[in-house]
Amino acid sequence: MSAPGKELYETEDALRERGLHLICGVDEAGRGPLAGPVAAAAVVLPPGLVIPGLNDSKKLSEKKREALYEVITREAVGWSVGLASAAEIDDINILQATFLAMRRAVDGLGLIPEYLLVDGNQDPGIGLPTATIVGGDAK
Numbered sequence: 253m254s255a256p257g258k259e260l261y262e263t264e265d266a267l268r269e270r271g272l273h274l275i276c277g278v279d280e281a282g283r284g285p286l287a288g289p290v291a292a293a294a295v296v297l298p299p300g301l302v303i304p305g306l307n308d309s310k311k312l313s314e315k316k317r318e319a320l321y322e323v324i325t326r327e328a329v330g331w332s333v334g335l336a337s338a339a340e341i342d343d344i345n346i347l348q349a350t351f352l353a354m355r356r357a358v359d360g361l362g363l364i365p366e367y368l369l370v371d372g373n374q375d376p377g378i379g380l381p382t383a384t385i386v387g388g389d390a391k
Contacts, residue, residue, distance in 0.1 A: 263383065267367050268299060276365035278357060280350045281309065289335045290346065292353035294361055296329040332360030351376035
């Protein structure tokens with residue numbers, strides 16, 4: 253692959269050429285720990301916005317993550333974080349709890365996305381047009 257993010261930007265560009273504007277990226281965090289919640293974030297960025305250094309959060313220093321957080325929350329059309337508790341994980345399993353956190357994140361945006369780009373290989377069943385992108389958080 254060439255430049256970091258190229259595949260994801262190409263996917264977004266193709267969707268925008270189809271007339272879609274509110275394209276939402278969705279990703280989870282916290283599936284590794286044995287206890288605690290799973291979190292998911294949903295973000296809609298304005299067309300053409302390129303954020304230098306944006307990458308999979310596991311590949312970034314804490315300082316870089318904090319700096320990117322400031323840029324994303326300032327520039328985003330909408331953003332939200334959804335959680336599923338440890339009890340919910342126990343009740344419905346980690347995969348379904350991850351999907352629940354993703355739905356909560358999308359529901360919290362304050363807008364209805366026209367299309368979701370979800371990091372991973374499974375559609376979380378949010379009820380909106382969705383593409384899954386394996387390794388999408390690093391593309």
